[in-house]
Amino acid sequence: MADDLLGDRSRTSFEYCIIGSGAGGGSAAHVLTAAGHSVLVLEAGPNPFPGLDDPAPLQPPLHSNDELKYAVRGWIAQDPFLEPRTFRSDPTANASLEKDVNVLPQAVGGAFQHADCKTPRFNAVDFALKSSMEALLARPENAGLTVPGFGADAASANFADWPFGYDDLEPFYVEAEQVYGVQGLAGDNVYESRRSRPYPMPPGVPMYIAELLKEGAVRTTLPGVGALHPHTYPAAITSRYYGAAPSERPPCVDCGLCSGFGCPNNAKGSPAVTTLRRALLTGRCQLRYNAHATKLLNDGHHVIGVQYVDATGEVHVAVADRYILAASPIESARLCLNSPPPGGGVLGNSSDHVGQNLMFHFQTNVNGFMAQRVHGQRGRAVTHGFSDFRGVEPGGQAIRVLTDGAGNKVVAMGGICEFSASQGLPISEDGNTYALSPLAAIVKARFGQKLKNALRDLPLGNHLLGLTMQAEDAPQSTNRVELDSRYMDVFGQPVPRITYANHAYEKNARRFYIPYLKQVVANTGATHVFVTPVNPLLVGPPSSRHVMGTLRMGDDAMRSVVNPTGRFWDVDNLYACDGSVFPTSSGHNPTLTIFAVALKIAHGLAGTPPGIV
Amino acid sequence: MPKLKLPRVARTAEPLPPELRRLADEPPSFTVLLGRREFLKAAGVLAAALAVPFTGVRRAYARARGGFFTRPERATLEALVDRVIPPDRDPGARALGVAVYIERLLTAFDGAGTPPIFAGGPFSNRNPFPDERRGRRSRRRPPNAFKQFIPLTRLQTLRWRAEIFGSAAVAGAGFNDAALGPWVGLRQIYRDGLAKVDQVAVAMKGRPFARLARGDRDAVLGALDRGLFPADRRRGTTFLDVVIQHTLEGSFAAPEYGGNHRGRGWRLVRIEGDNQPLGYSIFSTDKNDYNERPTNPMSTPNPDELRHGQLRPHPISADGLSIEDAILTLTGPFENT
Numbered sequence: 001m002a003d004d005l006l007g008d009r010s011r012t013s014f015e016y017c018i019i020g021s022g023a024g025g026g027s028a029a030h031v032l033t034a035a036g037h038s039v040l041v042l043e044a045g046p047n048p049f050p051g052l053d054d055p056a057p058l059q060p061p062l063h064s065n066d067e068l069k070y071a072v073r074g075w076i077a078q079d080p081f082l083e084p085r086t087f088r089s090d091p092t093a094n095a096s097l098e099k100d101v102n103v104l105p106q107a108v109g110g111a112f113q114h115a116d117c118k119t120p121r122f123n124a125v126d127f128a129l130k131s132s133m134e135a136l137l138a139r140p141e142n143a144g145l146t147v148p149g150f151g152a153d154a155a156s157a158n159f160a161d162w163p164f165g166y167d168d169l170e171p172f173y174v175e176a177e178q179v180y181g182v183q184g185l186a187g188d189n190v191y192e193s194r195r196s197r198p199y200p201m202p203p204g205v206p207m208y209i210a211e212l213l214k215e216g217a218v219r220t221t222l223p224g225v226g227a228l229h230p231h232t233y234p235a236a237i238t239s240r241y242y243g244a245a246p247s248e249r250p251p252c253v254d255c256g257l258c259s260g261f262g263c264p265n266n267a268k269g270s271p272a273v274t275t276l277r278r279a280l281l282t283g284r285c286q287l288r289y290n291a292h293a294t295k296l297l298n299d300g301h302h303v304i305g306v307q308y309v310d311a312t313g314e315v316h317v318a319v320a321d322r323y324i325l326a327a328s329p330i331e332s333a334r335l336c337l338n339s340p341p342p343g344g345g346v347l348g349n350s351s352d353h354v355g356q357n358l359m360f361h362f363q364t365n366v367n368g369f370m371a372q373r374v375h376g377q378r379g380r381a382v383t384h385g386f387s388d389f390r391g392v393e394p395g396g397q398a399i400r401v402l403t404d405g406a407g408n409k410v411v412a413m414g415g416i417c418e419f420s421a422s423q424g425l426p427i428s429e430d431g432n433t434y435a436l437s438p439l440a441a442i443v444k445a446r447f448g449q450k451l452k453n454a455l456r457d458l459p460l461g462n463h464l465l466g467l468t469m470q471a472e473d474a475p476q477s478t479n480r481v482e483l484d485s486r487y488m489d490v491f492g493q494p495v496p497r498i499t500y501a502n503h504a505y506e507k508n509a510r511r512f513y514i515p516y517l518k519q520v521v522a523n524t525g526a527t528h529v530f531v532t533p534v535n536p537l538l539v540g541p542p543s544s545r546h547v548m549g550t551l552r553m554g555d556d557a558m559r560s561v562v563n564p565t566g567r568f569w570d571v572d573n574l575y576a577c578d579g580s581v582f583p584t585s586s587g588h589n590p591t592l593t594i595f596a597v598a599l600k601i602a603h604g605l606a607g608t609p610p611g612i613v
Numbered sequence: 614m615p616k617l618k619l620p621r622v623a624r625t626a627e628p629l630p631p632e633l634r635r636l637a638d639e640p641p642s643f644t645v646l647l648g649r650r651e652f653l654k655a656a657g658v659l660a661a662a663l664a665v666p667f668t669g670v671r672r673a674y675a676r677a678r679g680g681f682f683t684r685p686e687r688a689t690l691e692a693l694v695d696r697v698i699p700p701d702r703d704p705g706a707r708a709l710g711v712a713v714y715i716e717r718l719l720t721a722f723d724g725a726g727t728p729p730i731f732a733g734g735p736f737s738n739r740n741p742f743p744d745e746r747r748g749r750r751s752r753r754r755p756p757n758a759f760k761q762f763i764p765l766t767r768l769q770t771l772r773w774r775a776e777i778f779g780s781a782a783v784a785g786a787g788f789n790d791a792a793l794g795p796w797v798g799l800r801q802i803y804r805d806g807l808a809k810v811d812q813v814a815v816a817m818k819g820r821p822f823a824r825l826a827r828g829d830r831d832a833v834l835g836a837l838d839r840g841l842f843p844a845d846r847r848r849g850t851t852f853l854d855v856v857i858q859h860t861l862e863g864s865f866a867a868p869e870y871g872g873n874h875r876g877r878g879w880r881l882v883r884i885e886g887d888n889q890p891l892g893y894s895i896f897s898t899d900k901n902d903y904n905e906r907p908t909n910p911m912s913t914p915n916p917d918e919l920r921h922g923q924l925r926p927h928p929i930s931a932d933g934l935s936i937e938d939a940i941l942t943l944t945g946p947f948e949n950t
Contacts, residue, residue: 048734060736061735062763064732064733064734064737065887066734068732068862069731069867072862073731079769205912206912208910211912239903251894253890253892253893253895254893254894255892256888264735264889290768311767313767370926371924375909377884378911379893426861426864427865427866429617432858432861435857435861436858437617437619438620439939442939443935443939445936447696447697447698448696448697448699448834450932451697451698454932454935455698456933457929457930457932457933458882458883458933459933459934459937460617461882461884462884490771490785492788527937528938531947532617536947537618540618543618
């Protein structure tokens with residue numbers, strides 16, 4: 001048996017087995033071990049955090065400022081050669097192998113360590129979007145107003161209210177912000193919903209691109225709303241010494257290689273250095289890494305064990321009283337699909353909803369070029385943004401009715417907009433775009449002096465800035481994870497097939513906001529303002545790293561996979577506590593809400609109130 | 614910035630001249646590739662002609678000195694990458710160590726030590742620690758952890774051995790070969806690709822690539838990029854795509870991987886490279902807030918583009934501007950539809 005272990009090395013029987021050590025699994029391990037329960041965590045990837053279970057002060061990890069290691073060779077990314085995925089946008093077409101269908105890190109601490117750790121909350125209205133929209137459309141003054149996916153078009157999408165409201169989740173948002181260490185400024189974002197506690201840390205140093213885009217934003221007007229409201233972007237990144245020994249983390253130094261990179265000085269609130277470390281130090285947690293779960297052994301209503309392959313290639317079965325899926329939505333759903341009950345079929349699928357309602361967020365990028373160098377490589381990738389295009393009223397309690405150019409009433413649920421730039425990545429961004437993308441055919445800069453001159457200027461790396469809108473995508477039953485048995489992963493399992501196409505709900509919102517997104521970038525002083533992905537490329541795998549849905553949580557066993565406590569309706573000892581349980585995706589980065597939902601589910605299991613630990 | 618997804622355009626490359634078209638889809642065998650007249654012409658170039666039978670012996674010598682490439686292959690490769698990023702007032706790919714970088718990748722599993730695939734962390738010794746009290750740089754520097762490569766897991770070993778040797782040569786790596794065909798290893802890609810470069814150079818200009826004048830090399834490279842290398846079925850890339858990708862990697866990856874000699878690649882593109890543990894914002898416990906670095910500010914313009922407080926950007930080159938123009942050309946027609 002492989003010796004890739006952290007935490008309590010001797011324990012062999014466990015109350016809980018958690019599959020995945022990321023945002024959901026780390027949060028759950030922390031709450032359950034703090035409440036006295038024994039927990040086994042299975043993590044498919046390697047451990048970038050040597051000494052994570054050592055009670056001496058937290059050591060620096062193996063992470064580094066290294067473009068080749070992360071952006072090119074994918075040190076901790078799920079590898080598309082070892083674990084391929086297929087994709088199609090047309091549910092009637094054949095899927096094809098794609099190198100990057102939502103490739104996320106697979107390592108102790110999960111995908112959040114690779115993110116730039118932006119952590120806005122969802123709005124209050126997001127938890128009751130369906131009923132709020134229906135009520136809004138029923139008002140007499142809104143007669144004639146239509147929203148794709150609602151009203152007469154309701155069957156084209158699968159909108160649902162969450163089984164709990166914002167006020168129910170708010171204490172867990174507070175706990176998540178405290179335990180992961182979030183910087184931000186209360187009141188800075190007029191659209192943020194009620195918060196009962198201020199942010200644990202103030203915002204750090206602003207980026208130059210943010211100072212520029214703030215100017216562009218306040219000079220841009222949304223009709224009927226007025227000038228836009230740029231705000232500091234909440235992020236689970238330290239701006240002060242944070243936490244208590246032995247888990248104290250130093251302030252972020254704004255090294256710049258942030259989005260897509262692990263943090264070399266533990267400033268990012270990765271689950272590894274926060275919740276997992278706490279769980280490991282209780283002595284009640286054992287974490288097996290390089291341990292890839294392949295099957296949930298079950299009798300149809302009860303999980304008996306988790307079959308996994310260890311670092312040496314040996315197959316084992318891990319046994320616990322209860323099992324918690326937290327492998328992120330595609331892999332959590334795939335485990336159910338690969339775990340037929342004795343009579344055949346899919347585990348936990350009496351609703352036929354397993355794998356459905358997959359959501360990624362609908363990213364629209366609007367960029368332009370500044371004459372001066374804007375050094376996006378200095379900073380936390382994103383320090384500011386605005387929320388005016390989410391489509392809600394200030395306070396986030398109600399959907400906003402807008403007016404289009406022709407004077408018609410419109411509802412446009414976009415998303416939070418990040419002020420972004422390149423992090424200075426000459427291999428994977430500039431070089432690849434000039435020499436190896438479709439651009440090369442036009443500029444003839446595949447090699448030679450032209451390529452070198454362009455690299456010396458680094459138009460993307462040094463001059464580009466812009467906006468990324470993280471718009472809500474409608475849940476659809478046809479957007480889903482299934483198995484594609486034409487191809488195998490290295491463990492001999494059929495690969496996931498992802499079917500995903502955008503709904504008019506989000507395409508209409510994109511069309512509505514693009515002119516204003518372009519105005520902001522132009523008002524910043526940028527030239528060559530452009531939109532990506534362009535419409536014809538919307539049929540490919542989404543560029544978003546966000547992923548939600550597939551194991552929907554709900555009140556109705558016929559229309560959801562897990563109940564409001566996170567337990568599978570059909571399986572008495574199986575739970576899900578990652579982004580897979582989200583009924584809708586909101587228009588905000590999802591991880592803080594994954595933390596809060598996982599904390600809520602785990603506190604429910606442990607019978608403890610939020611914030612006790 | 615998420616990677617730019619750009620629409621494809623129809624390639625408008627000029628067709629190959631007839632004498633080269635034949636080379637496009639043939640296997641890289643010297644006698645098949647060249648007609649009798651061309652062969653006689655080429656036969657005068659002894660080195661190139663003799664390179665074929667002696668390759669096996671030469672590769673044994675290369676292995677003995679810890680390398681992969683034979684001396685003629687290495688010469689061809691260095692000449693080739695040096696036309697991808699040519700020398701001018703700044704170093705070209707050869708001086709940046711790109712060939713060293715590529716050879717180190719291809720021989721990653723030859724030595725007894727940890728394969729140099731993933732450099733260690735957290736810090737190189739290129740930057741000092743911050744002075745935490747005063748919030749400025751200190752004189753202390755960390756040891757260079759980048760030099761301690763990270764041991765590979767079993768699956769990482771399998772994946773990177775397949776990358777270098779091909780899936781058919783690595784036990785357990787061929788799990789999709791029946792459906793997709795073999796994953797061709799980088800060693801074979803380079804072995805075949807470099808041979809073909811010299812064959813085309815001989816056919817076009819009468820000498821192996823490394824012996825050609827700069828202008829002739831560019832002419833050969835241009836021809837090579839017009840369909841002479843088919844895209845690999847499974848990778849979807851041509852030999853030149855691989856060479857260009859590796860030239861970028863060897864020019865701009867951390868120097869511990871063998872290229873980017875003394876960080877001169879980073880200096881060429883005016884980025885700072887790895888900058889931990891100092892970073893750009895230095896926290897001062899004395900003032901309980903951050904200081905920025907005056908020479909490398911985070912929240913304000915670069916000092917070299919400011920004159921008396923006014924922004925004075927350095928002009929961008931015509932080739933840099935053509936990138937910006939082309940992005941607009943590619944994306945412009947699709948907006949607002």
